[in-house]
Amino acid sequence: MKKRLLALILGTVMTASLIAGCGGGSAGKDAETEEEPKPVVEAEESADAPQDERTLVVHLNKPDSGFPAVVTSPIVPADAEDLDSEPIGTGPFVLSEFVEQDYTLLTRNEDYWGEPAHLDSVTLKYFENTASLATNYLSGAIDGFNSNAGGWKELEGTDYVQNLRHSNAVQLLALNNEFEPFKDVRVRQAVAYAVDAEEIIDKVSYGLGTKAGTPVIPGLEKYFNDELTDVYDVNVEKAKELLKEAGQENLSFTIRVPSNYQVHVDTGQVIANQLAKAGIKVEIESVDWNTWLNRVYKESEFEATIVSVDGPIAYPTSFLNRYVSTASDNFVNFHSDAFDETYGKALLATDDAEQVKLFKEAQKIISDECASVYIQDIDSVVINSPAFAGFKAYPLYVDDYSALYTVGDDGKMKEGGDFTKGVFTEAPGFDPFTTQTADARSIFFNIYEGLMGTDTDGSFIPAIAEKCEVSDDLQTYTFTLREGVKFHNGNELTMDDVTYSLEKSIVSGINGFNEIDQFSAGGKTYSVTYPEEK
Amino acid sequence: MRYFIRKLGIMVLTLFIISMVTFWLFHIVPGDPAAMILGTSASREQLDNLREELGLNRPLQEQYVEWISGSLHGDFGKSIQYRKPVAKLLKGKLSVTLVLGAMAMTLVIILGIFLGVFTAGRKHIFSEQILNFLNILGISFPGFFLSILLIWIFGLLLRWFNPGKFVSFSRDPAKFFKFMIWPAIAIAIPQICILSKYIRTAVIDEARSDYVRTARSKGSTKNRILYVHVLKNAIVSVVPLIGMIVSGIFSGSIVVEQVFGIPGIGRLLIASVSARDYPTVQTLVMYIAILILVVNFIVDILIQILDPRIRIAR
Numbered sequence: 001m002k003k004r005l006l007a008l009i010l011g012t013v014m015t016a017s018l019i020a021g022c023g024g025g026s027a028g029k030d031a032e033t034e035e036e037p038k039p040v041v042e043a044e045e046s047a048d049a050p051q052d053e054r055t056l057v058v059h060l061n062k063p064d065s066g067f068p069a070v071v072t073s074p075i076v077p078a079d080a081e082d083l084d085s086e087p088i089g090t091g092p093f094v095l096s097e098f099v100e101q102d103y104t105l106l107t108r109n110e111d112y113w114g115e116p117a118h119l120d121s122v123t124l125k126y127f128e129n130t131a132s133l134a135t136n137y138l139s140g141a142i143d144g145f146n147s148n149a150g151g152w153k154e155l156e157g158t159d160y161v162q163n164l165r166h167s168n169a170v171q172l173l174a175l176n177n178e179f180e181p182f183k184d185v186r187v188r189q190a191v192a193y194a195v196d197a198e199e200i201i202d203k204v205s206y207g208l209g210t211k212a213g214t215p216v217i218p219g220l221e222k223y224f225n226d227e228l229t230d231v232y233d234v235n236v237e238k239a240k241e242l243l244k245e246a247g248q249e250n251l252s253f254t255i256r257v258p259s260n261y262q263v264h265v266d267t268g269q270v271i272a273n274q275l276a277k278a279g280i281k282v283e284i285e286s287v288d289w290n291t292w293l294n295r296v297y298k299e300s301e302f303e304a305t306i307v308s309v310d311g312p313i314a315y316p317t318s319f320l321n322r323y324v325s326t327a328s329d330n331f332v333n334f335h336s337d338a339f340d341e342t343y344g345k346a347l348l349a350t351d352d353a354e355q356v357k358l359f360k361e362a363q364k365i366i367s368d369e370c371a372s373v374y375i376q377d378i379d380s381v382v383i384n385s386p387a388f389a390g391f392k393a394y395p396l397y398v399d400d401y402s403a404l405y406t407v408g409d410d411g412k413m414k415e416g417g418d419f420t421k422g423v424f425t426e427a428p429g430f431d432p433f434t435t436q437t438a439d440a441r442s443i444f445f446n447i448y449e450g451l452m453g454t455d456t457d458g459s460f461i462p463a464i465a466e467k468c469e470v471s472d473d474l475q476t477y478t479f480t481l482r483e484g485v486k487f488h489n490g491n492e493l494t495m496d497d498v499t500y501s502l503e504k505s506i507v508s509g510i511n512g513f514n515e516i517d518q519f520s521a522g523g524k525t526y527s528v529t530y531p532e533e534k
Numbered sequence: 535m536r537y538f539i540r541k542l543g544i545m546v547l548t549l550f551i552i553s554m555v556t557f558w559l560f561h562i563v564p565g566d567p568a569a570m571i572l573g574t575s576a577s578r579e580q581l582d583n584l585r586e587e588l589g590l591n592r593p594l595q596e597q598y599v600e601w602i603s604g605s606l607h608g609d610f611g612k613s614i615q616y617r618k619p620v621a622k623l624l625k626g627k628l629s630v631t632l633v634l635g636a637m638a639m640t641l642v643i644i645l646g647i648f649l650g651v652f653t654a655g656r657k658h659i660f661s662e663q664i665l666n667f668l669n670i671l672g673i674s675f676p677g678f679f680l681s682i683l684l685i686w687i688f689g690l691l692l693r694w695f696n697p698g699k700f701v702s703f704s705r706d707p708a709k710f711f712k713f714m715i716w717p718a719i720a721i722a723i724p725q726i727c728i729l730s731k732y733i734r735t736a737v738i739d740e741a742r743s744d745y746v747r748t749a750r751s752k753g754s755t756k757n758r759i760l761y762v763h764v765l766k767n768a769i770v771s772v773v774p775l776i777g778m779i780v781s782g783i784f785s786g787s788i789v790v791e792q793v794f795g796i797p798g799i800g801r802l803l804i805a806s807v808s809a810r811d812y813p814t815v816q817t818l819v820m821y822i823a824i825l826i827l828v829v830n831f832i833v834d835i836l837i838q839i840l841d842p843r844i845r846i847a848r
Contacts, residue, residue, distance in 0.1 A: 084617050084618070085618060099626065099702070099797060100616055100623060100627075100797070100802065101627070101797040101801050101802055101805055102700070102702070102797035125698065126795075126797075127698070127795055128792050128795065128801065128804075128805075132698070132795070135690070135697070135698075136697065136698030138690070139689060139690060139696055139697050139698055140696060141696050141697065141698025141699045142698060288808065289808070290566065290567075290569065290808065290809070290810055293566065293569035294566040294569050297569065298566065298569055298581060422698070428615050428616055428617065428809075429616065429617045434584075434617075
């Protein structure tokens with residue numbers, strides 16, 4: 001079983017020759033410190049490579065029909081110096097200003113190759129807490145905000161447009177499979193039978209959520225196994241029975257919840273009550289987000305926890321890969337040979353229908369083994385002032401501002417306008433290769449573009465590449481670059497920028513770039529060597 | 535002179551101890567800044583690599599020595615959260631907080647002194663009780679509550695200002711001051727109450743002095759005696775309070791900045807603590823400590839100059 005997320009390095013990225021030369025060490029670092037090996041890209045002149053400046057051929061080390069999802073990763077200029085503070089992409093918006101703890105200003109990219117954005121600018125105004133968003137909407141300081149945990153309730157009786165979209169993250173009651181009682185699948189199942197997802201959706205999400213039953217988001221319709229949604233419908237008797245069989249009638253455990261997410265804290269309370277009915281004693285421990293990330297997520301120091309897990313790309317690997325026994329982000333410590341095998345087969349499948357079937361089967365194994373309790377995809381409630389329209393939802397955790405427009409007095413679209421959105425998180429930096437938080441990605445969606453883009457229905461559409469062709473064996477992809485694409489700095493995008501960005505993606509390991517054998521363009525072939533698995 | 539040098543020595547020593555305590559304390563708190571940057575889609579390898587890159591894997595003593603020697607050269611390190619030099623990060627924020635502090639200080643001095651003297655002159659039992667009650671109320675209201683109250687009354691009900699719309703000075707100075715006056719009031723109120731109470735007591739004490747009787751017998755008006763002779767002496771006795779008020783204003787602004795959404799150092803400090811952004815937190819704590827120590831130092835010297843009795847007593 002090949003590990004999907006290989007050892008990766010962040011940060012300094014070097015040119016092909018440099019990487020080939022030093023094979024692992026990065027400049028300016030202590031030579032004695034042990035480093036994770038990272039992929040190496042070597043370039044050499046090649047007669048077989050396309051000689052023109054517009055064709056890119058990528059060869060994979062295994063067939064993959066999902067590869068277009070991977071190349072949605074950003075294309076940046078090869079000479080970009082500091083993307084963190086001066087991001088340069090090709091997207092419909094340009095980052096004009098970022099004042100920490102205050103606002104992020106995006107302005108329209110006038111030179112956009114496609115249909116330019118309607119709005120002149122979008123200001124993301126930062127607020128310390130979610131509670132103040134509704135107040136600030138009412139006072140007119142902001143034109144919209146994403147409302148979680150029922151913040152929109154405060155707006156009742158006022159003028160607003162409520163847009164719904166999946167948050168594209170599955171909220172789960174994660175059970176640490178290494179925790180002694182949870183080593184027994186019957187105990188995990190008992191917990192699952194005792195949890196009533198519908199009540200949680202009702203009480204915590206005000207009815208605005210979609211039942212999950214599997215780690216894959218329901219919005220990914222093609223791959224989401226909807227047969228699993230009701231498998232563990234609430235059944236207290238069955239839960240008691242299973243606990244008795246397992247000799248765990250006095251089961252008690254602690255749920256460690258991240259205190260900054262009100263929705264998870266509330267869910268914890270509801271679950272505690274539900275489990276009590278089956279005789280399970282639950283204690284809730286609230287920890288701050290940093291402690292959560294560090295102890296629960298990174299070190300797996302927990303018995304149970306509640307969190308929503310999102311994915312960087314709209315593809316099942318985003319959600320399933322962490323259940324591979326050897327996956328480094330397998331924080332629930334799930335181990336199933338059957339899953340590893342089926343998932344591995346799914347990755348290698350050449351036939352699309354077959355692959356979909358295997359991905360669904362893999363989800364069924366997770367459900368049968370009851371790796372955790374998959375509750376819901378909480379709807380994101382996007383509140384906008386009636387003065388703005390054009391909201392678009394994607395199967396990704398993103399806000400698309402290019403589609404948004406001002407509504408004129410006649411009720412029709414009016415070009416121009418400034419939109420201020422209230423947000424409660426900010427991007428710590430704008431380098432898409434190092435910053436991976438969900439909210440940062442949402443901003444990146446408007447600034448950067450990849451060879452391919454994601455459409456509202458989850459399909460992949462040409463972006464910087466105007467054409468994508470795939471060989472019958474699903475191992476060779478040929479991209480034709482669009483002409484006349486300009487970066488935000490005014491420079492025309494060239495093949496050098498594309499190969500540079502691909503290298504950067506491979507080395508930094510975003511989007512799961514670990515299946516490219518080689519790629520060739522502009523008379524050169526770049527071969528990729530991945531580090532040996534440990 | 536010897537006194538001056540001794541005070542200076544104590545100040546440097548205090549700063550050193552503060553720097554050490556903040557450094558160790560923040561490293562004891564659990565949490566990992568790398569985890570905050572990468573979020574839930576990070577693998578453990580990515581985390582380890584980032585920790586390495588941020589220099590978080592090295593021994594604490596090493597990190598401390600590097601930081602302290604860097605700060606002495608004006609290099610405060612790089613913010614972990616924003617990945618840019620701390621000095622650059624602070625540039626815009628420090629001025630916002632200093633302006634806010636200065637506005638609050640001005641309010642405190644003008645209103646505190648005026649109210650103190652004004653109330654000292656009125657010794658009717660009934661009005662004294664009311665004033666006393668209001669004073670206690672003002673002192674005991676926590677800053678965040680006062681802020682919420684101001685936002686609610688003047689922002690949402692009366693609509694005199696827009697609570698979420700902070701505008702930076704460079705964008706529009708008039709709007710900037712129009713907005714900042716409200717948080718300044720929220721910070722100032724408790725301090726005004728404290729100062730006016732002290733001034734009042736001092737004025738009443740001074741009013742019993744012999745020179746007041748002399749002035750009165752010379753035919754000076756009540757207000758002239760109060761605002762010229764008595765106030766001058768009363769202020770000397772409240773100068774030591776200035777140090778306390780300044781630290782009160784700064785600790786107040788940390789909270790008030792949160793509520794009003796002002797991007798100053800108070801807000802940055804809280805955000806940096808939750809992001810475990812050690813270099814930024816340490817630098818901010820040092821900034822605040824230096825500011826308060828310097829103010830106290832100046833106050834000590836001022837007292838020496840203003841009140842010859844203290845000098846002689848020494």
